[in-house]
Amino acid sequence: MDRERILKDIEEIGGKAYAGRTQLISHLENKRLTQRQAIQAFCYECQGYCADGRPECGREICPLHQFSPFNPRREKRGARSKKKILVDVL
Numbered sequence: 001m002d003r004e005r006i007l008k009d010i011e012e013i014g015g016k017a018y019a020g021r022t023q024l025i026s027h028l029e030n031k032r033l034t035q036r037q038a039i040q041a042f043c044y045e046c047q048g049y050c051a052d053g054r055p056e057c058g059r060e061i062c063p064l065h066q067f068s069p070f071n072p073r074r075e076k077r078g079a080r081s082k083k084k085i086l087v088d089v090l
Contacts, residue, residue: 003028006024006028006045007025007028009049010024010025010049013049013051014044014049014050014051015049015050015051015053018044018050018069019040019043019044019069019070020040020042020043020044020045020069021044021049021050023038023040023041023044024040024041024044026041027041036067039064039068039069042064043057043064043068043069046059046062047070055070056070056071056072057070057071057072
């Protein structure tokens with residue numbers, strides 16, 4: 001599929017308030033994305049542009065499943081909840 005066709009599909013059938021929509025459009029416009037934005041864009045496209053409402057990702061075989069914004073069991077970590085790694089100094 002070409003970029004124009006995908007952009008048209010997003011506009012016509014895509015869910016507007018879902019993670020990844022803006023990022024996918026930015027990617028199709030050749031803008032640079034962060035890793036997190038790229039994952040969101042990939043998942044939005046994989047979920048069929050969320051055309052039928054917010055789907056739950058059940059593709060546990062996908063290597064990005066644990067990071068997917070559509071994974072209902074995704075571990076959400078903030079800056080304060082990150083575990084500290086203790087390193088022994090020799």
